[in-house]
Amino acid sequence: MRRMLVTGGAGFIGSNFVHDTLRRFPDVEVTVLDLLTYAGSQRNLDGVPVTFVHGDICDASLVDGLVAATDVVVHFAAESHVDNSLNDPSPFIQTNIVGTFTLLEAVRKHEVRLHHISTDEVFGDLPLDSLEQFTEQTAYDPSSPYSASKASSDMLVRAWVRSYGVQATISNCANNYGSYQHVEKLIPRQITNILLGDKPKLYGAGANVREWTHVTDHNSAVHRIITAGQIGETYLIGSGDERSNQQIITQLLTLMGQDPTAYDHVPDRPGHDLRYSNNTTKLRTELGWTPRYDFEAGLAATITWYRENAAWWKPQKSSTEAKYKLLGR
Secondary structure (H helix, E strand, C coil): CCEEEEECCCCHHHHHHHHHHHHHCCCCEEEEEECCCCCCCHHHHCCCCCEEEECCCCCHHHHHHHHHCCCEEEECCCCCCHHHHHHCCHHHHHHHHHHHHHHHHHHHHHCCEEEEEEEHHHHCCCCCCCCCCECCCCCCCCCCHHHHHHHHHHHHHHHHHHHHCCCEEEEEECEEECCCCCCCCHHHHHHHHHHCCCCCEEECCCCCEEEEEEHHHHHHHHHHHHHHCCCCCEEEECCCCEEEHHHHHHHHHHHCCCCCCCCEEECCCCCCCCECCECCHHHHHHHCCCCCCCHHHHHHHHHHHHHHCHHHHHHHHHHHHHHHHHHCC
């Protein structure tokens, strides 16, 4: 692996992956392809020696040329916010489905290794009062336009592996948190609200449960899959740490020295999935991966990052909250 193409490498998880890759493998030549939508910023790549290409994953000619010049493609590029997909599904269909198809055709043509990043939301949700978990064999049952588009992209990757022999793997990860995450997402939205003196916002009763994985742990798992995973296989990534949305908000308030009850309830998201939980036995036993971050320590570090990087997130904040206001959330 001498040359790597990272799609969506100026976004939250992608930019963290680029930083992590160059710490691990300083001799690897990394090219980032990113359209720089509202959720991506070239500033996220400050301080790392990459070749940056501003372009669209759906641009077949551009993608073909970039793939031809690389050894491995790590595919993060995606529209990823459920609320946005409910408001306007069209960008999700274009980027997540057509974009993945475009990339698959290029890696097929040039016989380049591909790792496709996906989400556990493709499986739908689990009951709140159970110990059930998703596995690699769980049937897909997406609930939102976002998760449906990601399920579609996963199926395309699997079909291209089987039909054309594309050298690809897939990972489906639980919710991520950490630095460089857009303030539309749950944890950074609430952190920045508190930093601005505003109350955090809790959807409905806040009983919905998510499994939370630090972005650095997610990316270490991706590296394990790229280097040691079996072609054609899917691996679930997750920390095993499940928290309700209410627990997240009260923990943030407590860590930030505020009254843990000082939050506002807002109307729930339509079709809000109840619970996600990944069984990561395959990743841990076959590839020897384990998460490093304790949730509370990771959350405290994330709070510190947003506190120290107001210049990074403040330009996003007002427009993000204006969108939420229109949605009543």
